[in-house]
Amino acid sequence: MFQDIFTAIPLGFFLAFLLGPVFFVLLETAAIKGFRAALSFDIGVILADAIFLLIAYFSTSKLLERIKDDPALFIFGGVIMTTYGVMAFMKLKKALPQEEQPEIRKLSKSDYIGLAVKGFLLNFINIGVLGFWLGLIIVFGPKMDMQPNRLLVFFGTVLATYLVVDVFKMLLAKKLNHKLTPVRIFNFKRIISIIIIIFGVILISQGLFPSELDALKHELEERIPETPLK
Incomplete structure (x- = not known):
């Protein structure tokens, strides 16, 4: 049991610092809207x-392999993510920042629910996340004899570690709040929108050119070990 926990903690750290649209939007939200x-x-x-984990656990690996490699799902998720980024960017262009400090609006209960839904959807449309959890199930599941209790402890620890590290990231990002002028907030949001668009285009490319991207990835993996360390 303790061995499963100690094995899961580094994975939680890795997940928390895995660069993606969620990583950047989380920092943006903490810096601009606060910790809560x-x-x-x-x-x-x-x-x-958690839902991806349940799908990976209760479905057959063969079915999941077909789902995660389906080009249509990559294209669908990429289009949604790109559209979201473009709309956010265009919305910013219509609302140029003012020089005076904006009035901070207190968030309501519905705002917090909306942010939770935003986080859910932004993560759920990235089909690559399903592939990540599927890979962990395939690698670590047999080592735990696919025992439900051990898997629950293992993946629960992964998610708990992820959340704890994210809390520290939020607290650090929140300290930037008093340094954010309207112009800086505007530029920060614009950069986040562009990052989301880039990740959306990458997803679409994975759906349109899967073999070409696999070949490029394989070539890069072969060249990396040959690069001398400085």
Whole structure:
């Protein structure tokens, strides 16, 4: 049991620092809207992860392999993510920042729920997340004899570690709040929108050109070991 926990903790750290749209939006939310808003967003993200885990556990690996490699799902998720990024960017262009400090609006209960839904959807449309959890099930499941209790402890620890690390990330990002002028907030949001668009285009490319991307990835993996360390 303790061995499963100690094995899961590094994976939780890795997941928390895995760069993706969720990583950047979480920092943006914490810096601009505060800790509670970022925590609500993160709860939605973790809920999506938990659902992916359940899908990976209760479905056959053969079926999941077909789902995660389906080009249509990559294209669908990529289009949604790209559209979201473009709409957010265009919305910012219509609302140029003012020089004076904006009035901070207190978030309501519905705002927090909306942030949780946003986190859930932003994570759920990324089909690559399903592939990540499927890979963990395939690698670590047999080592635990697919025992439900051990898997629950293992993946529960992964998600708990992920959440704890994210809390520290939120607290650090929140300290930037007093340094954020309207112009800086505007530029910060614009950068996040562009990042989301880039990740959406990458997903679409995975759906349209899967073999080409696999060949490029394989070539890069072969060249990396040959690069001398400085």
